Amino acid sequence: MPENEERASFSGKVGFVLAASASAVGLGNLWRFPYLTSHYGGGIFVIVYIILAVTFGFSLLIAETALGRKTGKSCISAFGELCSKYKWIGVLAALVPILIVPYYCVIGGWVTKWFAESAMGGLSTLASSGYWVSFVTGGETGDMSDPTAWFLIFALLCVVCVAVGVERGIERLSKILMPLLLFMIIGITIYEFTLPNIWDGVVFYLNPDISKLNAGTFMGAISQIFYSMSLAMGIMITYGSYMKKSVSIEKSARNVGVIDTGVAFLAGLMIIPAAFAYDHPDAQSIGLMFTALPDVFATMPGGEIVAPVFYLLVLFAAMTSAVSLLETVVSVFVDLKAIKRKKSILISIALILVLGMMSVLGFGPLATDIPLLDGGAGWLGIFDTITNNFMMPIVALLTCIFIGYVIKVTVITDEVKADGNAFVSERLFEVMIKYICPVFLALMLIVAVTITFGIYSPY
Numbered sequence: 001m002p003e004n005e006e007r008a009s010f011s012g013k014v015g016f017v018l019a020a021s022a023s024a025v026g027l028g029n030l031w032r033f034p035y036l037t038s039h040y041g042g043g044i045f046v047i048v049y050i051i052l053a054v055t056f057g058f059s060l061l062i063a064e065t066a067l068g069r070k071t072g073k074s075c076i077s078a079f080g081e082l083c084s085k086y087k088w089i090g091v092l093a094a095l096v097p098i099l100i101v102p103y104y105c106v107i108g109g110w111v112t113k114w115f116a117e118s119a120m121g122g123l124s125t126l127a128s129s130g131y132w133v134s135f136v137t138g139g140e141t142g143d144m145s146d147p148t149a150w151f152l153i154f155a156l157l158c159v160v161c162v163a164v165g166v167e168r169g170i171e172r173l174s175k176i177l178m179p180l181l182l183f184m185i186i187g188i189t190i191y192e193f194t195l196p197n198i199w200d201g202v203v204f205y206l207n208p209d210i211s212k213l214n215a216g217t218f219m220g221a222i223s224q225i226f227y228s229m230s231l232a233m234g235i236m237i238t239y240g241s242y243m244k245k246s247v248s249i250e251k252s253a254r255n256v257g258v259i260d261t262g263v264a265f266l267a268g269l270m271i272i273p274a275a276f277a278y279d280h281p282d283a284q285s286i287g288l289m290f291t292a293l294p295d296v297f298a299t300m301p302g303g304e305i306v307a308p309v310f311y312l313l314v315l316f317a318a319m320t321s322a323v324s325l326l327e328t329v330v331s332v333f334v335d336l337k338a339i340k341r342k343k344s345i346l347i348s349i350a351l352i353l354v355l356g357m358m359s360v361l362g363f364g365p366l367a368t369d370i371p372l373l374d375g376g377a378g379w380l381g382i383f384d385t386i387t388n389n390f391m392m393p394i395v396a397l398l399t400c401i402f403i404g405y406v407i408k409v410t411v412i413t414d415e416v417k418a419d420g421n422a423f424v425s426e427r428l429f430e431v432m433i434k435y436i437c438p439v440f441l442a443l444m445l446i447v448a449v450t451i452t453f454g455i456y457s458p459y
């Protein structure tokens with residue numbers, strides 16, 4: 001969204017919900033949620049996730065949107081506008097997308113590759129055992145040109161979209177393609193239910209095993225909520241600044257939260273049981289989405305057509321998110337340094353190239369043993385852990401303290417009520433922002449530090 005023009009606003013009620021959902025629904029739901037669920041023990045993670053989403057996710061979504069609408073500013077200026085001493089919270093939030101965009105493009109590149117390969121009749125290649133691992137690691141020869149090329153292709157697509165300014169176009173397109181993706185996810189899941197051996201996975205996914213519950217489950221779930229709902233990185237503040245005063249923040253937040261959580265839940269239901277049915281040893285790894293599904297498509301009647309269509313739709317979901325992430329990064333530099341948009345795009349490209357290449361090569365020549373949480377994923381895992389387990393909880397914690405104790409909660413609750421509607425969850429919101437969120441997030445940070453540095457191991 002162009003900053004320099006007069007501040008545009010979303011068209012009415014659905015405008016905000018659609019735009020915010022298009023940003024929220026992406027690889028977080030389709031790629032990250034399923035493998036984390038697998039990693040953290042199945043059903044118990046799903047339950048913890050849903051409980052935290054309707055309490056924490058919902059409250060923070062309201063808080064950020066209201067902060068944006070109240071100030072009419074994007075993240076960096078929003079904090080400064082309300083209290084100039086705290087502008088740095090906005091700066092910290094804005095750093096998060098800068099670290100996410102590059103590795104997001106790497107995963108987006110994998111999706112592009114899976115689309116291209118399946119479209120060219122290579123479904124059986126994708127379904128062959130160990131294919132994903134050999135693709136990301138460069139196989140026996142260690143030749144990294146393939147993963148590098150697909151990362152560059154996806155990144156280029158995104159950069160071109162932002163440079164040409166066709167965000168509005170893809171957003172409009174995504175209004176048709178997103179429901180289609182949802183429809184396909186449901187269809188594929190129904191097909192899977194006819195497969196033998198599928199039910200073990202369904203039970204794993206839906207039946208919580210309390211013995212798997214530990215502090216790590218909560219940490220994994222809360223950081224996934226931030227990632228998936230695009231929270232604690234300033235993005236919803238910016239979106240809120242484009243929201244009309246007449247639209248209900250509370251209802252919109254509820255809709256966005258339900259859509260995002262619903263898509264994640266369905267994606268998990270589609271992917272995890274498939275991994276069980278086809279006995280995937282790498283079910284807990286970041287490759288889950290890329291290994292489990294090709295097997296399903298390979299056995300499905302008409303799978304040669306379903307697979308490329310599906311990956312194309314995933315590609316679109318990834319692109320809408322990546323483009324809005326990149327747009328955020330570009331406007332951060334414009335806001336922060338008062339530089340021109342063109343120069344800002346160039347800086348963003350340089351960052352994507354450097355950090356993205358580190359992520360790609362982290363599976364090969366740049367492999368590192370730094371013991372971070374999603375260990376084994378090299379630099380990609382490191383960027384993912386730093387942002388999700390450390391930076392986002394810190395930004396969310398600071399946002400809660402800022403709202404609860406610096407500007408006071410009433411500033412936000414008044415904004416939520418400014419549209420003339422009652423704020424139904426006002427009490428819950430207040431208690432969450434002032435007490436529960438700060439305490440919980442501080443605990444989560446302690447958990448993240450202890451797990452990361454091997455002081456505490458829940459596994």
Ligand code: TRP
Pocket residue numbers: 023024025026027028029097100227228229230231233235321322324325328
């Ligand atoms: N929420 C997006 C997803 O689920 C990813 C994302 C994280 C994002 N931060 C963002 C998208 C900021 C847009 C803007 O894939």
